[in-house]
Amino acid sequence: MMEFNFRSEQGAIRRVNGRYEIDYTKLPSAIEKxxxxxLEIEATGDRARAEAxxxxxDSVPSELxxxxxxxxxxxVDIDPVQPFPEPVQ
Structure with missing residues (x-):
């Protein structure tokens, strides 16, 4: 959800006429940012920055x-059921 919101803020994802579109020209920059x-938050261990x-x-926008x-x-046309080859314990 956070990446969706960030990419939306960067203009890489936008809602047009009730549908979501990806702007592939803005996507690489949004991914880089x-x-x-x-990675900076993780490397510095900055808890306050992470919480911010x-x-x-972290919220689901009302439009979404x-x-x-x-x-x-x-x-739903297909309801895939994938059996496990072994029991999960």
Whole structure:
């Protein structure tokens, strides 16, 4: 969710006429920026910076919630069931 929100903020993901689009010209820069930010937080161990990051980007935007609700009744043609070869213990 955080990467979605960050990429949206950077303009790499945007909602146009009720649909989400990816701007492939902005995507590489957005990926670079989010990677740099997260790696710097990890490398420095800056807890306050990490908490600020989570606070800013960890929620599901209302537009996305609405979009997801609008497809809950879409029929599913395939319901894949993948058996495990061995019992999971």
């Amino acid at each position: 989010v990677s740099k930010e997260l 990051w989570f606070k800013k980007y 919630q609405s979009a997801l609700r609008s497809v809950t009744d879409v029929p």
